[in-house]
Amino acid sequence: MVTPVPKNIARPLVDSLKTEVICAEHDIKQYIPDPPEGLLGFEDSVAIALTRIRQANVKSRWSSASMPGEPSDPLPTDPDWAGGSLYTDDRYVPSNSTPESLWRIIEGIGGENGWYSLPLAWEARGLIDRFFGGPGIRRGRRDPNKLLAGEIVDFWRVEECIPGELLRLRAEMHMPGLAWLELRVEKNDAGETMYHQHAIYHPKGLAGHAYWWSVWPFHGFVFGSMTRNITKAAAQLDVQSDALNTAN
Numbered sequence: 001m002v003t004p005v006p007k008n009i010a011r012p013l014v015d016s017l018k019t020e021v022i023c024a025e026h027d028i029k030q031y032i033p034d035p036p037e038g039l040l041g042f043e044d045s046v047a048i049a050l051t052r053i054r055q056a057n058v059k060s061r062w063s064s065a066s067m068p069g070e071p072s073d074p075l076p077t078d079p080d081w082a083g084g085s086l087y088t089d090d091r092y093v094p095s096n097s098t099p100e101s102l103w104r105i106i107e108g109i110g111g112e113n114g115w116y117s118l119p120l121a122w123e124a125r126g127l128i129d130r131f132f133g134g135p136g137i138r139r140g141r142r143d144p145n146k147l148l149a150g151e152i153v154d155f156w157r158v159e160e161c162i163p164g165e166l167l168r169l170r171a172e173m174h175m176p177g178l179a180w181l182e183l184r185v186e187k188n189d190a191g192e193t194m195y196h197q198h199a200i201y202h203p204k205g206l207a208g209h210a211y212w213w214s215v216w217p218f219h220g221f222v223f224g225s226m227t228r229n230i231t232k233a234a235a236q237l238d239v240q241s242d243a244l245n246t247a248n
Contacts, residue, residue, distance in 0.1 A: 008133055087212045089199040089219050091227045097234035099185050099193050101241070103164050104145075105234045106183045110153035111141035116229035117222050122154075125173065129155055134174040156181065177201055177208035183230075195231050199223060 040048070095102050109115060115122050126137025137154040141147070147167065151158045156169035164185060171179035184196035199219075203209045 085203055085209070087201040087203065089197075089223050091195075091197040091223060093195050093227055093231060094188075095193045095195045095231040095234055097193060097231070097238045099164065099187070101237040102185050102193055102195060102231070102234040104237060105230055106167050106185065107147055107161075107163075108145050109167075109183070109230075110156065111144060113144065115154075115226060116233065117224075117226035121218070121222055126155060129173040132174045135172055175208075176205060176211050177203040195227065195234075197223065197227050197230075 105116075122137060130136035130138075135152075135155050139152050139154055141153045142151055147153065147158050147161050149158050149161050152172070153169060155171065155173040157172055158167070159170040159180070160166060160168040166185075167183045169181045169183075171181070173179075178201070180200045182196075182198040182200070184198070186194040186196050188194050201208075201212055203212055
């Protein structure tokens with residue numbers, strides 16, 4: 001529970017500490033010369049890594065190495081005639097902000113910024129996931145402001161990111177089914193900024209259907225407050241931007 005690394009990876013790593021590994025040979029130097037300034041020690045290497053994390057200067061992470069699922073798995077973009085059961089939670093509300101501010105809030109979701117609704121509920125879901133061997137919510141994100149397809153955000157993975165328009169996340173938490181969360185910036189016929197939040201769940205077997213209905217009563221609190229708080233945060237971002245421009 002003290003590391004963002006899943007226990008199926010963390011446990012073998014911890015167990016391996018029982019065996020000392022000391023480098024006594026350096027034959028590789030014949031093929032790959034040491035850098036002119038010499039090799040970095042452990043403490044210096046860790047210090048550089050932490051500095052890059054603080055400066056959001058990390059190009060990739062171990063958790064972004066692979067994409068889950070099989071090619072035959074259902075997708076949220078599948079047409080109705082593709083068959084199978086789908087449960088959805090769809091919310092479409094106006095936002096008193098510019099599309100740019102709304103997108104900044106959407107793209108910055110997760111990690112230290114949180115999920116804009118019931119933090120304790122998200123933490124509890126993460127703890128349950130880790131108990132069953134899942135990644136939990138501690139994986140965070142590579143960059144606090146920008147996202148790329150394939151990256152992880154807590155226990156979600158970015159399946160598609162169209163800047164200024166769409167962020168589609170695929171759940172990697174343990175559950176009897178597949179789940180996605182789509183966050184969109186749209187405009188209505190009157191040209192007003194609209195926030196579109198679409199949760200999709202594809203159950204697997206009877207357990208999958210039971211899972212959906214067991215958590216369904218909480219959706220009004222979790223997804224409802226998420227919708228309100230995201231649009232509110234976007235509007236506040238506009239106010240802060242206007243105040244800064246006025247001051248300058």
